[in-house]
């Protein structure tokens with residue numbers, strides 16, 4: 012696998028948005044989150060850089076993606092909260108974790124919380 016395919020595999024394909032009364036909506040992360048761009052073609056999105064940070068509570072991955080439609084760059088920030096809950100029944104089970112995804116522009120300005128993965 013090339014490095015770029017590796018980066019793509021780091022990105023969840025979907026996120027879930029919670030809708031107050033109607034459950035969860037599933038949205039694709041294969042889209043450009045920049046203002047005034049409607050690119051939803053995965054072939055026009057090129058992940059090219061990854062930064063990763065970890066502490067005892069969470070893992071943060073920031074993946075920079077170039078949009079070939081608007082020729083700009085945005086960042087998907089994937090925050091995984093570790094050990095949200097342990098199962099009391101099965102001690103050998105992996106603790107549950109939860110992920111939150113945000114979009115940032117290329118200057119690290121937050122474009123908003125997208126959803127959960």
Ligand SMILES: [Zn+2]
Pocket residue numbers: 043044045048049050078079080081082083
């Ligand atoms: Zn775009």
